[in-house]
Amino acid sequence: MLAQDGEPAAGGPLPRGFFAGSSLAVAPRLLGCVLEHETSEGLVAVALTEVEAYNGSGDPASHAYRGRTGRNAVMFGEPGHAYVYFTYGMHFCVNLVCRPERTASAVLLRAGRVTDGVPLATARRPAARNGNDLARGPARLCQALGIDRGLDGADVCDPGSPLRIRPVPGTGSGHPVPDVSRGPRVGISAAADRPWRFWLTGDPTVSPYRGHVPRARPKPVSLPAAGDGTIHR
DNA sequence: AACCGGATCGTCT
């Protein structure tokens, strides 16, 4: 019997068909799935607990909103690949590309529980106070897994890829429907009202909600353009 | 628990 499109093959990573839908449809189904990264240091696996949908060209908060660039090129390619970007001069975040046609949509992986390779993840994240903190936040998740820009474009549906994603453990096909919550996305200024963030209700590894905070301008206020040097007060 | 400043640099205007 052939597995249906979108159904995981036994023992292997999620099939590419899993990512055929829109980011909004795929995002909640990724909860509970396991992202793993294997390096010479070892393997770290993370069960996803929090994700956000970014709906490509129709979404002002998406990196793809203003079209294809060198950085976001992977978003416009085949679904099932990782889009890894660098931000704030020091952090990486990872997305999984969904249907690319006309939308370049993707799902940002925001948090998860480390289920394998805890010692290695802890070594990579010395600031973590406890196990829940290891992958609590998109940049922390990448840090725990050892993900950087070198993995941009990695095929997570390929069993031979160092970065791959497996279905929810214990489920041969289909996905159990855990208690999923949804709400506004974190840290964005545009389209902040769209409830496109999904997480496992009450899970302690979910990152706290933070709204967008504009950075203070380093530029001081301009002085009065006085020409005669007279002091006014 | 909430808030603040600093770190730091690739990317796009």
Added chain:
DNA sequence: GACGATCCGGTTG
């Protein structure tokens, strides 16, 4: 030249 799909450590409440 400005701005982040962030994190951390410290301070305040």
